[in-house]
Amino acid sequence: MQVLPVIDVVLLSWNRCELTIETVKSVLEQEDVITQIWIVDQGSRADELRLLKEFASDYSSIHITELKENVGVPGGRNVGTWLGNAQYTVSIDNDAVFESKDALKKVVEIFDAEPQIGIISFRIKNYYTKDDDELSWIFPKKLKQSRDARFLTTRFVGCGHAIRRNIFKDVNGYDADLFFYWEEVDLSYRAINLGCQILYCPDICVLHKVSPEARVTWENNRFYYLVRNAVYINQKYYQNFFRTSAVAVGYLVKGMLNKLPGQTLKGVLDGIKMCNKLSRHQDLSKLFLSNSAKDYIWQHELTYRGTFFNRLKSEVLVGLPGRD
Numbered sequence: 001m002q003v004l005p006v007i008d009v010v011l012l013s014w015n016r017c018e019l020t021i022e023t024v025k026s027v028l029e030q031e032d033v034i035t036q037i038w039i040v041d042q043g044s045r046a047d048e049l050r051l052l053k054e055f056a057s058d059y060s061s062i063h064i065t066e067l068k069e070n071v072g073v074p075g076g077r078n079v080g081t082w083l084g085n086a087q088y089t090v091s092i093d094n095d096a097v098f099e100s101k102d103a104l105k106k107v108v109e110i111f112d113a114e115p116q117i118g119i120i121s122f123r124i125k126n127y128y129t130k131d132d133d134e135l136s137w138i139f140p141k142k143l144k145q146s147r148d149a150r151f152l153t154t155r156f157v158g159c160g161h162a163i164r165r166n167i168f169k170d171v172n173g174y175d176a177d178l179f180f181y182w183e184e185v186d187l188s189y190r191a192i193n194l195g196c197q198i199l200y201c202p203d204i205c206v207l208h209k210v211s212p213e214a215r216v217t218w219e220n221n222r223f224y225y226l227v228r229n230a231v232y233i234n235q236k237y238y239q240n241f242f243r244t245s246a247v248a249v250g251y252l253v254k255g256m257l258n259k260l261p262g263q264t265l266k267g268v269l270d271g272i273k274m275c276n277k278l279s280r281h282q283d284l285s286k287l288f289l290s291n292s293a294k295d296y297i298w299q300h301e302l303t304y305r306g307t308f309f310n311r312l313k314s315e316v317l318v319g320l321p322g323r324d
């Protein structure tokens with residue numbers, strides 16, 4: 001008798017519970033695996049939460065943890081992931097569904113066959129157009145021409161990914177202080193430091209229910225978190241004042257060009273404050289990227305981003321993606 005593999009699936013929920021239920025249904029339809037679904041609700045309205053509970057009551061494999069407030073993306077994922085105990089954990093946004101019913105089966109096949117792969121980043125498409133979700137493309141632009149093929153990378157997409165539990169445990173989960181933005185890069189760097197490889201796999205696809213126009217509202221502190229966490233992460237892993245300063249200046253320029261001076265300045269200042277807290281870390285040397293980790297990042301990311309002037313032109317002196 002065949003014993004099916006067990007996968008933990010983590011979802012964060014905050015209102016929009018009808019969308020969450022559609023995501024859960026997509027998980028329940030997965031074939032040749034047993035899923036344990038861990039929903040972390042971050043303070044949904046009572047009527048929304050009641051709808052979710054009524055649906056979940058029919059399934060022993062659905063577990064809902066209620067938080068009284070929004071603790072952020074990394075904090076919420078930590079809660080959901082630590083509740084499970086399966087060898088592999090998958091996270092998917094609660095406004096997304098799997099394109100096929102064998103997505104999680106493929107996750108198991110890759111992890112079982114390739115022990116050096118610690119994290120898998122899924123392909124993300126727009127649910128309505130079936131085109132690639134450009135706002136979810138977090139890899140170097142040059143690699144877009146290879147989006148139909150598997151390749152090693154330095155980060156994964158939060159909207160849809162899988163991670164080995166032992167890797168998650170070894171890096172001690174997400175840095176909850178980040179709250180929103182760059183949490184995947186932060187975890188990836190710690191995993192790479194352990195010798196882990198990260199795989200982009202277009203064979204496993206998630207359909208993301210974003211607007212066909214793919215517009216993004218950069219107000220409401222979205223850009224603030226991007227800037228703050230970028231400054232913090234650069235200092236955290238490179239521990240180089242001049243590199244971190246260059247990152248801060250780059251974001252200041254980008255923020256001014258995009259008419260978001262308040263968020264930008266606050267992000268830089270708060271990022272510096274977070275950097276100052278790093279000195280209290282018990283063993284700061286463990287965070288510093290090893291030479292092999294730097295080589296990996298160079299080979300699978302920086303070499304594709306071009307020279308300093310190319311990056312200045314394509315990454316700094318440009319408008320924010322998805323903004324009107």
